[in-house]
Amino acid sequence: MKDQASVLRETDGEARKLARTLLRSARYAAIAVLDLGTGFPFASRVLLGTDIDGVPVILVSGLSTHTRALDADRRASLLTGEPGKGDPLAYARLTTQCLAEPVERDSEAHARIRNRFLNRHAKAKLYIDFPDFRFFRLVPQSASLNGGFGRAYLLEGSDLTIRSEANEAVAANADAIVQELLARHPDLATTVATGMKAGSGDWRICGVDCAGFDLILGDLLLRHEFETVAQGVDELYSHIPNIKYSIPEI
Amino acid sequence: MKDQASVLRETDGEARKLARTLLRSARYAAIAVLDLGTGFPFASRVLLGTDIDGVPVILVSGLSTHTRALDADRRASLLTGEPGKGDPLAYARLTTQCLAEPVERDSEAHARIRNRFLNRHAKAKLYIDFPDFRFFRLVPQSASLNGGFGRAYLLEGSDLTIRSEANEAVAANADAIVQELLARHPDLATTVATGMKAGSGDWRICGVDCAGFDLILGDLLLRHEFETVAQGVDELYSHIPNIKYSIPEI
Numbered sequence: 068m069k070d071q072a073s074v075l076r077e078t079d080g081e082a083r084k085l086a087r088t089l090l091r092s093a094r095y096a097a098i099a100v101l102d103l104g105t106g107f108p109f110a111s112r113v114l115l116g117t118d119i120d121g122v123p124v125i126l127v128s129g130l131s132t133h134t135r136a137l138d139a140d141r142r143a144s145l146l147t148g149e150p151g152k153g154d155p156l157a158y159a160r161l162t163t164q165c166l167a168e169p170v171e172r173d174s175e176a177h178a179r180i181r182n183r184f185l186n187r188h189a190k191a192k193l194y195i196d197f198p199d200f201r202f203f204r205l206v207p208q209s210a211s212l213n214g215g216f217g218r219a220y221l222l223e224g225s226d227l228t229i230r231s232e233a234n235e236a237v238a239a240n241a242d243a244i245v246q247e248l249l250a251r252h253p254d255l256a257t258t259v260a261t262g263m264k265a266g267s268g269d270w271r272i273c274g275v276d277c278a279g280f281d282l283i284l285g286d287l288l289l290r291h292e293f294e295t296v297a298q299g300v301d302e303l304y305s306h307i308p309n310i311k312y313s314i315p316e317i
Numbered sequence: 318m319k320d321q322a323s324v325l326r327e328t329d330g331e332a333r334k335l336a337r338t339l340l341r342s343a344r345y346a347a348i349a350v351l352d353l354g355t356g357f358p359f360a361s362r363v364l365l366g367t368d369i370d371g372v373p374v375i376l377v378s379g380l381s382t383h384t385r386a387l388d389a390d391r392r393a394s395l396l397t398g399e400p401g402k403g404d405p406l407a408y409a410r411l412t413t414q415c416l417a418e419p420v421e422r423d424s425e426a427h428a429r430i431r432n433r434f435l436n437r438h439a440k441a442k443l444y445i446d447f448p449d450f451r452f453f454r455l456v457p458q459s460a461s462l463n464g465g466f467g468r469a470y471l472l473e474g475s476d477l478t479i480r481s482e483a484n485e486a487v488a489a490n491a492d493a494i495v496q497e498l499l500a501r502h503p504d505l506a507t508t509v510a511t512g513m514k515a516g517s518g519d520w521r522i523c524g525v526d527c528a529g530f531d532l533i534l535g536d537l538l539l540r541h542e543f544e545t546v547a548q549g550v551d552e553l554y555s556h557i558p559n560i561k562y563s564i565p566e567i
Contacts, residue, residue: 074380095405097396099349099358107414108349108358110396111463114406130324132412132461146347146360152536154440155345156364162382164357190404211382213361286402 074219078212082220084292086212089161090227091117091281092290093147094187098125100136100143109136114191115147116184119238119276121229122204123163124170124180126191129199137167143205159214163227165205177202179238186273187283231277233299238276244300245272248280252307256282259291277303324469328462332470334542336462339411340477341367341531342540343397344437348375350386350393359386364441365397366434369488369526371479372454373413374420374430376441379449391417393455409464413477415455427452429488436523437533481527483549488526494550495522498530502557506532509541527553 076082093115102109111133113125123145127134137143148160170177180202185192194200207224214220231237237244248255249272256270260282270289274281279292297303326332343365352359361383363375373395377384387393398410420427430452435442444450457474464470481487487494498505499522506520510532520539524531529542547553 095400097347097349097360099347099360099394101351101358102394102414105414107392108351108394109412109414110347110349110360110394111412111461112396112400112405112410142357144349144352144358144360146362150345150362155362160362162359162361164352164355164359211361 074217076218076220078220078222078226082212082214083222083226085159085214086161086210086220086222087121087227087278087292088290089148089159089212090123090145090163090207090210091121091279091292092288093149094286094288096123096125097146098133098143099146100133101140102132103136103139109133114188115145116180116187117274117276117281118176118180118183118204119229119234121227121276121278122206123165124184125203125205126184126188126195126200127203128197129201134201137203138169141167143167145205157215159212159218161213162211163205163207164209164211164224165207168204168206170202170204172201176204180204182241183238183274187281187288229276229278229296231296231298233277233297233303236300237297237303240300241275244275244303245280247304248272248275248307251304255307260284260289263289263291265289275303324467326468326470328470328472328476332462332464333472333476335409335464336411336460336470336472337371337477337528337542338540339398339409339462340373340395340413340457340460341371341529341542342538343399344536344538346373346375347396348383348393349396350383351390352382353386353389359383364434364438365395366430366437367524367526367531368426368430368433368454369479369484371477371526371528372456373415374434375453375455376434376438376445376450377453378447379451384451387417387453388419393417395455407465409462409468411463412461413455413457414459414461414474415457418454418456420452420454422451426454430454433488433491433524437531437538479526479528479546481546481548483527483547483553486550487547487553490550491525494525494553495530497554498522498525498557501554505557510534510539513539513541515539525553 145163150158207227210222212220260270273283277297282289293306395413400408457477460472462470510520523533527547532539543556
């Protein structure tokens with residue numbers, strides 16, 4: 068532990084924001100589970116969404132190895148943050164240790180998660196309602212942020228979840244809230260995307276919650292995090308004029 | 318098991334070739350290990366190389382979570398095969414279940430692996446000789462190929478290793494063999510890369526073994542697999558005129 072401590076940095080607000088952004092802007096992730104029977108770790112790829120409280124969600128086939136593993140042992144690990152040009156290890160990535168919760172098909176949570184997932188992954192409509200496809204919420208327990216060489220931070224699960232009394236209201240009125248955001252700021256999506264140097268184009272808000280919103284353009288997904296978590300819908304609107312158009316850097 | 322069997326296809330030569338290509342052309346991978354202490358699966362990112370027998374190798378810091386995990390439990394899983402544009406799940410990927418073998422620093426194996434790794438990851442020379450950096454060989458025990466929706470194949474560890482009496486000779490004479498290849502076929506690298514629709518450019522052969530060779534251009538890595546494994550250096554040369562310039566498709 069002494070050795071590990073020597074490379075760990077103190078976890079600050081910027082590190083937490085980067086971690087949340089890496090998790091919430093990931094279209095897909097590597098998931099590690101415990102293989103049923105052998106106990107081996109098993110790494111595979113999953114599409115990723117988020118629930119209204121920031122908890123990552125996966126849509127998986129009951130036929131797949133990771134699904135059968137999660138049915139037997141809830142422990143999972145998600146790797147998010149993809150490399151770009153140059154050294155892959157120079158790019159920030161996040162390992163999130165999670166406990167999987169199955170989402171019952173006829174539940175309110177399922178409807179909410181399904182809706183948010185389809186807004187992000189439109190093509191999933193081809194199979195999202197197949198009887199063998201299910202959602203899991205992967206509730207963060209802790210996380211490890213690697214911001215590049217020598218930049219390691221430990222986070223708590225609560226650093227990655229959104230605690231707000233307005234979660235339910237925002238989920239129930241998401242479409243109306245996005246319309247209101249765009250009514251107040253018609254060029255909001257493009258302005259934020261351009262500020263993040265993501266290039267111009269027909270960016271669309273594909274998800275909103277009390278901690279920020281998600282932007283999508285084709286294969287690209289961006290996450291805008293508010294400075295603080297909104298505790299009501301009005302407070303959420305109030306964040307918009309204060310948006311800083313920058314990606315956190317550590 | 319009945320459910321899984323229903324989506325599995327019979328593993329044929331094309332599936333094996335695709336699997337080998339996914340493993341041997343990966344610059345980096347997600348690795349899953351068993352976290353020391355908690356027993357959780359833990360997913361992180363590692364640079365990837367291969368040893369002369371096709372066994373994947375990683376260069377890791379003793380300070381990292383995955384290294385301490387592997388010291389306590391040798392079991393690991395590698396996910397290779399990166400998505401491109403469009404649906405991430407439409408792209409083939411390979412999960413390789415491995416047992417990790419530490420590579421002793423002053424061994425012949427270390428010199429061979431170090432040399433091959435630097436040919437592929439030139440920037441690693443900045444830290445490859447740091448006292449806390451070590452190599453592991455991740456010896457494949459089995460693998461699971463997902464070639465896209467409904468295209469699942471199981472492989473044996475031996476499908477991913479190169480068994481040839483010429484392995485040692487090829488490793489010891491790799492530079493000379495590459496020179497001889499290029500003397501016989503000066504445009505070999507570019508021709509193969511173009512055949513793989515990887516674009517033209519100053520492609521370089523960065524690794525050769527009895528089953529094929531690796532091509533590199535900046536951040537891009539390609540794998541050319543021979544039709545059969547060469548059992549001698551002359552047989553290796555004899556594969557070159559017969560190269561088929563296509564990527565395996567399943």
